[in-house]
Amino acid sequence: MSGPLLLRGGRVVDPAAGVDGVRDVLLADGRVARVAEGVEAPEGAEVLDCSGLVVTPGLIDLHVHLREPGGEHKETIASGARAAAAGGFTAVCAMPNTDPPIDDPAAVGFVAAAGRRAGAARVYPVGCISVGQEGERLAEIGEMVAAGAVAVTDDGRPVMDSGLMRLVLEYARGFGVPVADHPEDLGLSRKGVMNEGVVSSRLGLVGKPGASEDVHVVRDLLLAEMTGGHIHLQHVSTAFSVEMIRRAKERGVRVTAEATPHHLLLTEEAVDGYRTEAKMNPPLRSAADREGFRDGTLDVLATDHAPHHYDEKEQAFDDAPFGIVGLETALGLGLTHLVGEGLVDLPTLVERMSAAPARAFGLPGGTLAEGSPADVTVLDPEAAWTVEPKRFLSRSRNTPFGGWELRGRAVTTIVEGAVVWRLEGADGRG
Ligand SMILES: [Zn+2]
């Protein structure tokens, strides 16, 4: 554990604590010790000048693929944790669709231990819903939770068996963790490689209709209501799904939901030219879910960081894998295009990237209230920069945002009171 650290004179934006104003933040013994004006630096404290900068609770990404074990050429737990820190994230939730999948307590323990060894962002393991992600038998939910799993999901695949989904909602409720679902009816979407619509017709590509998502969203909401379980809907991409989630919330259903930066900022038009960097699942659709993010129906901004090797994305559109990396662009995209264009204000973006994800998965942090974990993101809202994939700390470069000019980024990332990442050339002033 490092010595005390005083973050002096930044604009502290901590929506969960109702704070938005210039404060000093003292971190000591891995905790937030004080948030106030004019805090004296204790003996031996390091002081970071944060004037002109914004100090927020550490950002949390509920949805990342770190590819280890089995896909280390795309990403490892360590490289992913470093990429997360470079993007301003102090914690990430690792999806279990590795090879082999994370479907038992030993595998969950492996992810947690590798995350701790990385010494960057915290890595929280997520366990599988079904053994081997085969959608047949329920995995050992209780044992995985005891080993550190913070949620369960078969992400990468949907749970096609509605009876299994009912069962896991009942079990997970008993163990106090949410069930995260990748909502997709494979019968409707199976061979699709992009959104079904005029663009897929023009390009001669097979589409996945929006209904393939909507059918499972509605099913999951019904089953969550029936069981009293907590459903967390991943990467929601259609306006209809947003509307159904809104109504379910009004009925008191325990539901949380993700928006991704790419679904908020890009549309199916990005596929034009058969650009495989725009191939993802669910596919880019219209920008129809932007309102759901604005009004909080989609509680959480999550990246669905999905690293793939260069060669794999160089294949023909039909053959290339789904997914893009997101950890090192999410905050800059959010600041530039969601805050910068007035969709949400800065405190709301911070809330959707810290407090809301912490609440959704029951994680520590999400606030700088005194006594909270000393996980902090310091960002420079004015820093102008260009997305250069070759500079990513991620092992993969697959992004449709290469060359985008952004304003605002993380300059210092602090986990448990220790600086785990600092922007090169930044002295605290960015
Ligand atoms: Zn998914």
Ligand SMILES: [Zn+2]
């Ligand atoms: Zn995913």
